[in-house]
Amino acid sequence: MAVVVMQQASAETPAAVSGAIGAAGLTVRRVPLGEGTTGPLGLGDVEGLILLDAPGPADTVTPALVRAALAAQVPVLALGGGAELLADSAVRAAATGAPRGCPEPAPAAVTDPLFAGHEPPPTAFRLGGSAWGVRSTGEPGHPPDATCGETMAQLLGRFAELAAFRAEHTTTRTFFTQRADAWEERFAYQAPAYAAAVTRMRLRPGTTAMDLGCGTGRAMPALRELVGPHGRVVGVDVTPAMLSAAARHGRTEHGHLLAADCTRLPVPRRSVQGIFSAGLLDHLPDPRAALTEWARVAARDCVLLLFHPSGRTERAARHGRPLDPADLLAEHNLRPALTATGWRLDEYEDASGHFLARAGLVD
Structure with missing residues (x-):
């Protein structure tokens, strides 16, 4: 450094x-x-x-x-x-x-x-x-x-x-x-995958949903569709340039954009019913601190959906390396990390075309 x-x-x-x-x-x-x-x-x-x-x-x-x-x-x-x-x-x-x-x-x-x-x-x-x-x-x-x-x-x-x-x-x-200015165009083809993943959250109309590490806010239209006109959608990212790009692409029509650290959210306890996060958790310096913070803001019936538009094997091959057994997103690592921070892993899919993990708060 x-x-x-x-x-x-x-x-x-x-x-x-x-x-x-x-x-x-x-x-x-x-x-x-x-x-x-x-x-x-x-x-x-x-x-x-x-x-x-x-x-x-x-x-x-x-x-x-x-x-x-x-x-x-x-x-x-x-x-x-x-x-x-x-x-x-x-x-x-x-x-x-x-x-x-x-x-x-x-x-x-x-x-x-x-x-x-x-x-x-x-x-x-x-x-x-x-x-x-x-x-x-x-x-x-x-x-x-x-x-x-x-x-x-x-x-x-x-x-x-x-x-x-x-x-x-x-x-x-x-x-x-x-990379912010070209991000939306570069990954526009992934929009259907994001929409399909958000649907798996099965959120009720009128609830509050957050997209953490939202980038240009590609999940926000689908989240708005789920929570309806009386619900609330918030896209959170630590890079203002990505939020500016999100605004240019009309994401403010679907919700609010917030520049914030996802490990220190300016959000009250128990106030969020849906948390969507794509390609973020395993890149954070302290993933467990993030999961603990997300559990703090989560309502009792909150759904956490971790997503990536490609599977772990596909991503490893793209970067020319084998699968890492220490990868946080491997089920044998992710499940105990979620459990230790107040979450319960309900669904886990590491497919050729996507990665998806759905969790809820421990009762």
């Missing part, structure tokens, strides 16, 4: 920066800026960005990378000249009508996770909940070293800890953000 530090090629990475990143268990990837240099071309294994300088006039890669980081909610800390780059990137993204949008700069607050109850510097601003900038307060041409001082060291330390804490979500958002 790495934090990219962008600064002029002639400058050394300040010890306060590398020290804070190392203390959080992350590594530094230095990207020199200046004539003849370019920034990284992607965010594949990047957990955060620290911008210490602005790019030169010929550098078109760096501003584009910053805008991509903002869209994917990669944690960003920009200091001095880097803060001007961050603010300018947000303005340009808004002006060009970026399809995923971009938050507008706002004054930083003591409630921001980066400041942890401490009063932020008067020149500090934030962009949404993942990017912050601290502008220079020095005389023109002689800005102070933005990484010096005890306050700045604490700020760097908190940022590195935040980047490490959010690493799992950052990786997910980065992966799906760059």
Whole structure:
């Protein structure tokens, strides 16, 4: 896991920066800026960005990378000249009508996770909940070293800890953000399989159903069909870009879209009668924590349906590997995982054309 530090090629990475990143268990990837240099071309294994300088006039890669980081909610800390780059990137993204949008700069607050109850510097601003900038307060041409001082060291330390804490979500958002625009078209052929799987939930009209890890919301029309006009459908995903794509494809006609972590749902206890989840559970860092949270929000008669439009053998072959006996979705692993978290496995199908597991709460 790495934090990219962008600064002029002639400058050394300040010890306060590398020290804070190392203390959080992350590594530094230095990207020199200046004539003849370019920034990284992607965010594949990047957990955060620290911008210490602005790019030169010929550098078109760096501003584009910053805008991509903002869209994917990669944690960003920009200091001095880097803060001007961050603010300018947000303005340009808004002006060009970026399809995923971009938050507008706002004054930083003591409630921001980066400041942890401490009063932020008067020149500090934030962009949404993942990017912050601290502008220079020095005389023109002689800005102070933005990484010096005890306050700045604490700020760097908190940022590195935040980047490490959010690493799992950052990786997910980065992966799906760059694929969100083409996701619906790429997998449109799977729509009938999703509809058939949802039907197996046998939900009553007027009930509440959630699609966890909904992506572009392909299950939401079928869920709406089950619960009827007086029921409630909620699509939940941790990647805002996927929810934006879902909205563009009309999923808000079938229910509400919610950006949230499926292991910490902002939903009352015992309030959901149907939980649908496709291709999510076995990719979570702590599946049992997720199942426990889903049991918390589940009503007594709740149905949990785990689904994938291809079977385990088919997926393993597609990736060129044998079936893994430790696979969570293998029945001998899934059944005890469900039992330990309050669920009872009622139906299990690992067929050539689909995977489906239907469960209810333990009485």
